[in-house]
Amino acid sequence: MYIPFDEMVDTSRVWIYQADKQLSTAEQSQIESKCNSFLQEWAAHGQALKSSFQIIHDKFLVISVDESFNQASGCSIDASVALVKNLEQELGINFFDRTKICFLVNGEIVEIPLNGIKSEVKNGNIKSDTLTFNNLVSDIRSFQTDWKVEAKNSWLKRYFQ
Structure with missing residues (x-):
């Protein structure tokens, strides 16, 4: 229902x-x-x-x-x-491609291939406080609080050390 x-x-x-x-x-x-x-x-x-x-x-x-x-x-x-x-x-849409990561930049969704993240960070296009999406949250509470996270607080933190 x-x-x-x-x-x-x-x-x-x-x-x-x-x-x-x-x-x-x-x-x-x-x-x-x-x-x-x-x-x-x-x-x-x-x-x-x-x-x-x-x-x-x-x-x-x-x-x-x-x-x-x-x-x-x-x-x-x-x-x-x-x-x-x-x-x-x-x-004609792929909902299961896990090789692209989305970021929220200036109110727009920007999708970056995994192999391009390092260069986007180096070029300053993705910063430690840029929001990214944790599509692995498991419940509504986590969805509301932890779906959109700063890159430095996600698995992407290794790019900002």
């Missing part, structure tokens, strides 16, 4: 998918339609899952499930991954 994202409890589990490009309005509408339909019916072993999603910065798809209501099973999680893979095929 779908509920608005801001009504999800802090302990709700999250999965963050980073698109390999900025999502257009039309693409976001298609993603919203597919996610709404999927989440209305999403279940684990026949038990409805209280779930939600949102698209942030025209780039990130965040899916959440309140496991205090019903726990997501391996099969139900696989179904959500299949949803995202289906969106990839329909829209």
Whole structure:
């Protein structure tokens, strides 16, 4: 069952998918339609899952499930991954490329390949206080507090020592 994202409890589990490009309005509408339909019916072993999603910065798809209501099973999680893979095929977007890191620079999302980070730091384009995204946060509380972090407080800190 779908509920608005801001009504999800802090302990709700999250999965963050980073698109390999900025999502257009039309693409976001298609993603919203597919996610709404999927989440209305999403279940684990026949038990409805209280779930939600949102698209942030025209780039990130965040899916959440309140496991205090019903726990997501391996099969139900696989179904959500299949949803995202289906969106990839329909829209020609890659949500699973982990070789690019996003930063928030002057209010804009900047995506840098892993092998280009060192030079971007050296050139001063990425600074220690530049915000980056920790797409590995596991719940809403962490998402709200630790998703956007300064580069010096992330695994990228080694570039600023």
